[in-house]
Amino acid sequence: KDPGATVGAVEFPPGAVGQPKTFTAGTISQAEIDSGEAVDPKVTPPPAQNFKFGDYSFTLKATDDGGQVQEGFEFEEPIILSMFYAVEDLLSGTETADQFVPTLTIWDKHTQDWISAVDTCPPEKRWDEIDRPAHRYSVAVCHLTQFSLFFQMRPIADLAPPFGAAVVAAGAAPGMITYARSLWLADAELIHVPMLRDAATGALLPSDAVRMSAEASEDPDGFVASYQWTASVAVPAEGALANLAALSAPTSSATTITGSTRGSIVRVNIKVRDNSDGTDQLSAYVWFNEAPAISV
Known part of the structure; x- marks a missing residue:
């Protein structure tokens, strides 16, 4: 040749x-x-x-x-x-x-x-x-x-964070996360989802559901034929005995993370497969940062 x-x-x-x-x-x-x-x-x-x-x-x-x-x-x-x-x-x-x-x-x-x-x-x-x-x-x-x-x-997986969430590059954990907890975050980006409190009562607002989307995933010579989401708690909330991370639609192009996630860090992964059995996957950490209580 x-x-x-x-x-x-x-x-x-x-x-x-x-x-x-x-x-x-x-x-x-x-x-x-x-x-x-x-x-x-x-x-x-x-x-x-x-x-x-x-x-x-x-x-x-x-x-x-x-x-x-x-x-x-x-x-x-x-x-x-x-x-x-x-x-x-x-x-x-x-x-x-x-x-x-x-x-x-x-x-x-x-x-x-x-x-x-x-x-x-x-x-x-x-x-x-x-x-x-x-x-x-x-x-x-x-x-x-x-x-x-x-x-x-092969297809290219895309993982879009929830609207309004802040995205931090892999390994660049924000200062609010302690060093011991940040050791988990070196291999994927961190999506910071702030939890909100009611200004009058200080109670956490019911916002423990987060929508993640892979709808922008694409395949250059065919089409994306299937989606597979997985989620697990990488770092439990401090002081919590157990945490759960559930997915509303694990085989759809978009899904919602629900469960006992306040204060925890959840690792979410999307794997896409094209019509010729080619695959790609992408992971991210989702940090459900509980806001401090209001004290006057």
Whole structure:
């Protein structure tokens, strides 16, 4: 491939190959497509809706001592195939590298379809990994055929705080939170929801329900198909024996946190899934800061 384009690498762990074999690898040529030895990934349907061809297709062939190609060769232990993809060459429009989700597929000659390369191994040996900083996708593979890189763009979760709430960046807990309690708040932003008291009586107003919205979540190459909210009390209210955090609609695009939350800090998480099973999630802490009592 040209400099900067996607390239592949293969690792043969000990025990992967039984009898001695010779392995050859190469990108798919037009001659192989014309002869029927390989299919053209640019024109065959992608493995699933919203997937795009990653501009890289290759074969890895095993040959015996006589030079005969061993069709469908199976390894005794998984080998590792790694794709170093040129993500900048594959993005378009407003797509970002953080949304890029690669997958390596193999061409199944029996079903005439692309299937995930990770599924060539038994369940207990399946493994794959995306290293985003290195732009590398690695997968365990157990038998050989034509491989192609495809990708989709994952959805982006958005979590909107209640109207009027103050948002504090992760790790920047306000001074009103003691040091011991702020240790919980380093990995997600803090949404400060002030609790109000009646000016005449000093009693807390009934405002222990907070609406959280993920309606601005989006998917660049499809649509958000489902929402899943979870909530738990990360830091109980001081002096409280127990706290609860309930959700009014845990599978809707917006939900309301209710329960014994005054003075507590609740961790809320939204996970969105698109129509091609891509996911993203986002968390935040919600601090229900009880206002001081009025004393005259």
